[in-house]
Amino acid sequence: MNILAIEPFYSGSHKAFLKGLIEHSSHTIIPIKLNYKGWKWRMHGDSVTLAQLTNQVEEDIDLLMVSSMTNLPAFIALTNPRFSNTPKIMYMHDNQFTRPIPEGETRDLTFCYINYLSMLVADKLVFTSQFHIDDLMEALPKFLDNYPDDKHYNTVEQIREKSIVLQPGLDLKSFNDQPDTRSKNENPVIVWNQRWQFDRNPAMFFRVLNRLNDIDLKFDLILAGDTKHDKPEEFEKAWQRYGTQIAHFGYVDDKENYSKLLHSGDIVVSTASYEFFCTPILEAIYCGCHPLVPNTLHYPELIPKSLHSPLLHAPVLYDDEDALFKYMKDLLTGKTKPLPKSSLQNINKHLDWSRKIKDYDKLFESFEN
Template identity: 35%
Template sequence: MLLVEPYYGGSHASWVDGIKKHSKHKITCVTHPDSYWRWRLRGGAVTLAEETKAAVTTVGKIDLALVSSMVDLSAWLGLTRKTLKDIPTVLYLHENQLNYPVKPGEKINDEFAITNWRSLLAADEIWFNSDFQRQALFQALPSLLHKAPDFSHEYLITEVKKRTRVVPVGVELQDLQGSKRKEEIPLILWNQRWDYDKNPEEIASSILQLADEKIDFNIALVGENVRNNPHELLEVRDQLGERVVEFGFLPRDDYLRLLNKADVVISAAKHEFFGISVVEALAAGAIPVLPNHQSYPEIIPEPWHTSALYTPGELVDRLRDVLLNLDTWSSTTEGLVQEMQKYDWSVMIDTYDSLIESVINEYGHNL
């Protein structure tokens, strides 16, 4: 199998590495670094196609291509048609450009959304990391395609949707302990990418408000920083000093140690199609304080919705209550550690391997 990842870094890299490590199939990877995402969508197909040709020369026949979504799949298939022939091709959507929130001051640009649409059309199957993303994309497609001056593609939406399925990302959970109440002073964890769509402003203001109220806690603000000046997070560090026990990106071993110490994991994300970092924290035993939208109601099973999810505008109130009544909230979220195990790669890889075989059998030649 050929595994193509145009944006190899972060959660995309974890996905690639997990498949390669755990799958029973022989995996050949073609990747580009996780930079210049616009160029990956505009021009990545050309260089990925060249690397694909070189890979096939080395390894020989390919039975299936599993391609991540940060590329124009239609262009890549066109450029590799003589090398790959007509092999079954699966498009995996970690995210899409139809639903990605626009930064303040930026204008909506349909170029990359249309690129995603062409990729959907070109794939034999389309796998989404969550049903939340799948539903959001198909809700957004009609208004995008309705903008066409003529020859609208709207009539193709139903046919494309029939070729979709939800295949969550696998997560490495074996090194997480799943224990409760680990720190004498409650340790809050915010472990998301430092960008506008993860809403660091609300995280920072909530933490500072609770600190002003003299509530006892420490805080770890960790994740990939993609901004030149994460001013609101810097303000938290400056005002709280030693209470900020971690700040910035951590090596994997240090991050695992932090996960196993965290008492509470928080999010205020405006955009989340899956949430690997939240799954990791829950598997380590952290109490979730998460918004009741995005992918979170899908990740959190329904019996825990009341205890794990808050309505917009209630982050401060919920977090305050959790910190002041940690044992009570810990008992109400009992069982989530075990629920997260379904996302472990040791479990998820059986789904991937089975689907790989079924796609090959349906669209290509038998293994």
């Protein structure tokens, strides 16, 4: 099959996902992509450029796959009639209905409506987690309530019926060549490898670290992750307080160095308030970092139930800030033991592209005539 993959936001997890599909699928993935220039502009202005780029594609297209940043109705109209009868999959990396809004801003429903119409046009909606589906379905009726008439509540069920969960593949095997070095650590190493952004709730992370530091517990830090957004002030304060304890500070653009850092970490922490699928946390888990993650969002479905509260090792899921503090303190003092690497890799090794691609190819082939 020839599959045209439309990605107006070729950056971060969107970029990694598309690269994985291209490399591993048994079908021909033809990418049409635009580099990161701000998501609002991409959602508004992508369709004209994407349609023009598509005109250069000579192959017959059997399936259209677009990301959730795409204005699908506009794209179809601008390429009409080429894709009017082509099956359409929309991959829901995220949505505009429940995306957290920075303090002082209000939600622009224009982008919600672009998402809404695009979901109606698509034949299949692919989500990264069941939590994402449930979160969106709860938000849709509230969104429709904003309009004076013709609310079309029935479309919520239409969208639900064509929604499935299919977790993205990950390039986990690329971490296999790096040896573990955590046994050489003088102090336990705590890892932050997510975006430096308010919706990852770094304020809570550093509050807990400060409480641990206040009772004289020893630890070192790796503060990595995407830093191209406006950086919360907590990171600069952390540099001032923990400078001599920080093994790394900032984004790591080299995969080998990133892998070295993860293989030296002992604990990886998420304090996210909004998240549908966190690739960095899963990468750290695969490399042997014991995770402490919220007992909310997508994590309860991601972590096997047998590991929610292990009998012989430290917990993985925490309910609130005090619980996170306790679990981290117990790990730092040796009261509890981290899960062994073999158990950690059982959490997500099935997500490596070498295994996950069969699920995507099966989905693609379900649209063959």
